[in-house]
Amino acid sequence: MANRALGAPQLPGPQPVAKQEVAGETRVATEALIKTGGSEVADGIFRYAMLACGLCVLALVGLIVYQLATHSHLSWQAFGLKFFFQSAWDPVNDEYGALPFVYGTIVSSILALIIAVPLAIGVAVFITEMCPVWLRGPLSFTTELLAAIPSVIYGLWAIFVLVPLLRNYVQPFLVRYFGWTTLFEGPPFGIGMLAAGIILAIMIVPIISAITREVMTAVPQQQREAVLALGATRWEMIRTGVLRNARAGIMGGIILGLGRALGETMAVTMVIGNRPEIAKSLFAPGYTMASVIANEFSEATGDLYLSSLVEVGLALFIVTIIVNIIAQFLVWTVTRGTPARANG
Amino acid sequence: MASSTALTNDFAAAPISLRRRLMDWTATGAAVAAVVLVLAPLGAIFGYLVYKGIGAVNWNFLTQIPKPPGEVGGGMANAIAGSAYILMIASVIGVPIGIGAGIYLAEYGRNRFGDVIRFTADVLNGVPSIVIGIVAYGIVVLRQGHFSALAGGVALAIMMIPTITRATEEMLLLVPNVVREAAYGLGVSRWRTTLSITLRTATSGVITGVMLAFARVAGETAPLLFTAFGNTYWNWKINEPTAALSLQVFTYATSPYDDWHRQAWAGALMLIVLIVLSVTAVRIAARRGMKGA
Numbered sequence: 001m002a003n004r005a006l007g008a009p010q011l012p013g014p015q016p017v018a019k020q021e022v023a024g025e026t027r028v029a030t031e032a033l034i035k036t037g038g039s040e041v042a043d044g045i046f047r048y049a050m051l052a053c054g055l056c057v058l059a060l061v062g063l064i065v066y067q068l069a070t071h072s073h074l075s076w077q078a079f080g081l082k083f084f085f086q087s088a089w090d091p092v093n094d095e096y097g098a099l100p101f102v103y104g105t106i107v108s109s110i111l112a113l114i115i116a117v118p119l120a121i122g123v124a125v126f127i128t129e130m131c132p133v134w135l136r137g138p139l140s141f142t143t144e145l146l147a148a149i150p151s152v153i154y155g156l157w158a159i160f161v162l163v164p165l166l167r168n169y170v171q172p173f174l175v176r177y178f179g180w181t182t183l184f185e186g187p188p189f190g191i192g193m194l195a196a197g198i199i200l201a202i203m204i205v206p207i208i209s210a211i212t213r214e215v216m217t218a219v220p221q222q223q224r225e226a227v228l229a230l231g232a233t234r235w236e237m238i239r240t241g242v243l244r245n246a247r248a249g250i251m252g253g254i255i256l257g258l259g260r261a262l263g264e265t266m267a268v269t270m271v272i273g274n275r276p277e278i279a280k281s282l283f284a285p286g287y288t289m290a291s292v293i294a295n296e297f298s299e300a301t302g303d304l305y306l307s308s309l310v311e312v313g314l315a316l317f318i319v320t321i322i323v324n325i326i327a328q329f330l331v332w333t334v335t336r337g338t339p340a341r342a343n344g
Numbered sequence: 345m346a347s348s349t350a351l352t353n354d355f356a357a358a359p360i361s362l363r364r365r366l367m368d369w370t371a372t373g374a375a376v377a378a379v380v381l382v383l384a385p386l387g388a389i390f391g392y393l394v395y396k397g398i399g400a401v402n403w404n405f406l407t408q409i410p411k412p413p414g415e416v417g418g419g420m421a422n423a424i425a426g427s428a429y430i431l432m433i434a435s436v437i438g439v440p441i442g443i444g445a446g447i448y449l450a451e452y453g454r455n456r457f458g459d460v461i462r463f464t465a466d467v468l469n470g471v472p473s474i475v476i477g478i479v480a481y482g483i484v485v486l487r488q489g490h491f492s493a494l495a496g497g498v499a500l501a502i503m504m505i506p507t508i509t510r511a512t513e514e515m516l517l518l519v520p521n522v523v524r525e526a527a528y529g530l531g532v533s534r535w536r537t538t539l540s541i542t543l544r545t546a547t548s549g550v551i552t553g554v555m556l557a558f559a560r561v562a563g564e565t566a567p568l569l570f571t572a573f574g575n576t577y578w579n580w581k582i583n584e585p586t587a588a589l590s591l592q593v594f595t596y597a598t599s600p601y602d603d604w605h606r607q608a609w610a611g612a613l614m615l616i617v618l619i620v621l622s623v624t625a626v627r628i629a630a631r632r633g634m635k636g637a
Contacts (some may be wrong), residue, residue, distance in 0.1 A: 037535040046535030047452060053444025054453065054461045057509060060502055061464050064471065067482040108526075122378025130375055146386050148619075150563020152590045153612045155391045156597045160396075160605070202385045209382075233364050235371035263472025265566035270598060290474045291538070292567070297478070298570040313478045317471060324470035 003048030012153040040206035064317065072311035074304055083311060089276040091300075096308035098315070100276040104193070104286035105316075108268060109261040111197025111282070112204055117254055119201070120208035121243075127209075128216045129238050140213065147206035158199045163190035163271060166198075171283060185281040189273070194282040196272040200264055211256055215249025215334040216242055220238075245334075252330030259323040263316060290315045397613025402549065410576045410592070416603045418621045420611050422578045426493070426587040427618070430572055431562060433497025433582070438504035439554055443503070444542075446512025446550075451538055453513075462510075469506040476502050477567035485571060495584035496572025500564060504557040511553020515546040551630040555623045562619045565590040589615050 075083065079096065086097025127139050167190030174184040219242050227241035228234075243250070273285020274295055289312045300306040404419050411418030445465070449458050480499035485491055519542050527537040543550065565588075568574075573585040574595065589611055596608035 034359060039535070043534045046538070050444050050452065053441050054442050054448035054458075055355055055463050057445050057461055057468060057505060060505065061468055063483065064468075064475065064479050067479045068475070071478075079555035119378045119382050122375045125371075126347055126375035126379050130372060141438050142386065143382060146382070148559060149389060150590060150615060150619075151563070152565040152597075153389070153393070153592050153615065156593060156608055156612050157392060159391055160609075161388065162544075194557055205382050231360070233368040236364070236367040238371070259470055263470075263474065265472065265474045266594060270594070290472060293474050293478065294566055294569055297481070298573065310478055313475050317475045320470055320472055320475075321467055324467065328466060 009272060018044075036135065061333050067318055068310060068314040072307055072314050074147065074307035075311040076307075078304060080306075083308070085313065087276075091302070091305050092294075096300060096304070098289070098308075098312050100206070100278050101287050101289040101292050101312060102175070102315075103274065103278050105262055105288040105290070107282075108196040108200055108272065108286065108288055109258055110195055111193065112200035112261045113258060115198060115201035116208060116257060120205045120257070121212055121250065123209045124212035124216060125238055125243075128213055129234070129242065140210075143206050143209055145206075146202070147210075148209075150238045151203070151264065151266040152270075154199055154203055155267040158195060158267060158271045162199060166190045166195055170194075178338070182280060183282050186283045188283055191271055191273045191285060192283050193272065193279075193286045196268045196286070196288070197282070199267045199271055200261045203264060203267065204260050208253045208257040209243055211253025211331055212246070212250050213245040215331060218249070218335045219245045249331050249334030252327045252332075252334070255323055255327035259320050261325060262323065263290055265294050265318050269294050289313075290329055348607050352551035366488055384517030391614050393609065393616060395597045396609035398605070401613060405607065405610050409578060410534075413480055413599070413604075414601055418607075420587075420589065420614070422575065423587040423592040423611065424614060424618070426575065426579065427562070427589040427615075428633065429572040429580070430493055430500065430568070430586060430588055433493060434500035434504060434561060435554075435558065437497060438501035438557070439508060442499075442505045442508025442554075442557070443512050445509040446516065446544065446553075447538060449509065449513040450516035451542070462513075465506040465509045468502075468584065469510070473503060473564075474566040474569075476635070477569060477571055480567060480571045488583060491571060491573035491585040492583045493572055494582045496568045496586065496588065499567035499571045500561040503561045503564065506558060507557035508554055511556065512546075512550050515553065517541055517542065517547045518543065528537070548630050551626060555626055558626075559619050559623055562622070563615055565594050589618070 047157035075096065079086070083099050084102055088095045088097045089100060090096070092261040123143055127136055127143075131139060140255060140293065167188050171184070171188030171190065171194070175188065178184055223241045223245055224237055227237040232240065268288050272291060274287050274291060275285040276287045276292070277284065279286070293309050293313055293316075297306070297309050300309055404417060405421075406420050406424070407416070408419035409422045410420070447462065449462060452458070455459060456547050476499050480495050480502065484495035484498050488495070501637060523545060524537055524542060527541045528534070532541070568588050568591050572591065574591040575585045575587040577587075579586045593608050593611040593615065596604040596611065599605070
């Protein structure tokens with residue numbers, strides 16, 4: 001089963017294969033039977049054709065790296081590492097710095113996590129531990145439906161429903177009661193970092209809650225029974241028996257959600273305001289790495305301009321890859337069959 | 345779990361302090377509140393889509409091409425066709441490669457090298473769609489010298505492949521080895537066994553995987569922005585810029601015109617309806633095919 005490990009976290013399907021592993025002698029017999037099939041040439045061709053498809057997957061990732069690296073070469077030569085610490089984004093004078101985008105991406109994603117994580121864990125806890133069995137299926141289906149809505153539709157909804165709601169009700173409220181934090185200053189346009197964070201949160205809740213549910217289900221039933229037998233209430237059982245055992249996997253789900261939030265493009269582009277500025281207030285417009293590419297790529301005229309945009313893409317690619325690998329590893333530690341800490 | 349609830353009742357004989365009981369109630373309340381807060385936007389989004397979209401979908405919307413900016417009327421006929429066209433190109437490229445790679449992983453790839461491909465597929469799955477757009481721009485648009493339906497199709501195909509690969513593998517692994525051995529025993533060659541027996545048995549699962557991938561890319565906008573690019577007229581040439589429903593929704597939603605806003609809602613509704621329709625159609629067709637077999 002170990003050789004399926006890396007893929008295992010994503011697809012929770014049953015894993016009956018290992019038990020059907022052909023025993024030594026049978027394997028020999030099977031091999032012999034295959035040989036008498038008599039079409040070794042056709043078998044060889046088929047095998048290599050399928051191998052070619054498999055290699056395509058490798059080639060695609062190679063191609064992505066190659067494309068991003070070669071096309072961002074110019075910008076890398078011109079600015080070096082300074083590119084990510086400079087805040088001037090001035091196509092007229094051919095001066096490019098990605099700091100505002102990096103800032104916007106990080107702040108909007110963190111904001112999304114702050115909102116989404118408690119909700120997602122709450123939903124997962126309710127579905128796996130609290131809700132009646134008949135409600136479990138429909139409820140998980142419905143939350144997963146959120147993941148199937150295209151990004152552009154989230155954006156559309158955000159522009160015409162969420163933003164006016166924020167402008168007329170939420171933002172005045174925040175200014176009045178939380179104005180002292182200086183996080184909520186400036187005119188309440190509705191559009192801006194806060195709107196982007198909220199729409200991102202709605203989009204990543206299904207991912208985090210799906211993974212959380214999966215790792216919570218992987219916690220052995222005896223853990224629950226043992227804690228309950230000690231006289232714990234249901235919540236104490238969930239906290240000490242389930243959440244604590246599943247925490248590495250839940251962390252993995254959260255990081256997977258982060259990966260999605262970092263790379264999310266359309267919905268954010270439609271509500272964040274698209275201005276390359278660094279402002280402390282969450283009401284202020286911002287810009288993210290993905291949305292600057294979306295907005296400016298097809299209009300980028302100069303070679304250096306285009307190259308800078310590709311370099312933003314390269315950075316985004318590297319960060320999301322690292323984030324995804326960490327997340328998969330964490331989920332795998334929980335779902336591989338044994339709880340993270342046997343004595344938890 | 346049902347059994348754990350039963351256990352709570354049996355074992356909670358010892359008195360539980362009010363503080364702990366309150367904590368328990370609070371936690372339950374918080375979980376219910378979280379469910380409500382998560383379902384509210386879902387309801388709101390679907391509600392608005394239907395409420396705003398239905399009124400705007402009419403004959404003109406379905407049969408006409410867009411009017412110049414600011415003029416009232418026109419429709420998204422070319423965008424609907426364009427989306428179908430781009431998705432067809434993407435499926436033609438992506439589905440065979442994805443299924444092939446899945447077959448390789450399930451039937452030949454139970455080794456180190458298979459692990460590398462599996463891992464790479466998962467990496468590819470996590471690449472942001474906008475980055476895929478840049479890559480498709482590099483390999484198709486730059487080479488051709490202009491935006492095209494083909495470039496959009498390639499971008500979406502790249503996004504479909506890892507999903508299809510992993511789903512196909514998972515489904516083929518569910519087919520018991522006994523079935524394969526039975527075929528070998530009858531003298532059926534290995535490739536024939538894989539295609540006509542193993543893949544055939546797993547058909548409905550594989551199709552579900554393909555549809556998942558299809559639904560995932562059908563609403564994608566970011567990778568089409570600078571590949572398919574959009575077009576206000578009809579286009580059936582693979583080498584020309586092509587309109588797409590998602591692109592049109594984006595353009596109209598961010599425009600200053602009321603009539604375009606109205607059409608953006610209609611377009612979004614169409615997008616959802618088209619995704620749901622195509623997924624169910626293929627599912628039903630697959631089930632019929634399975635029965636006939």
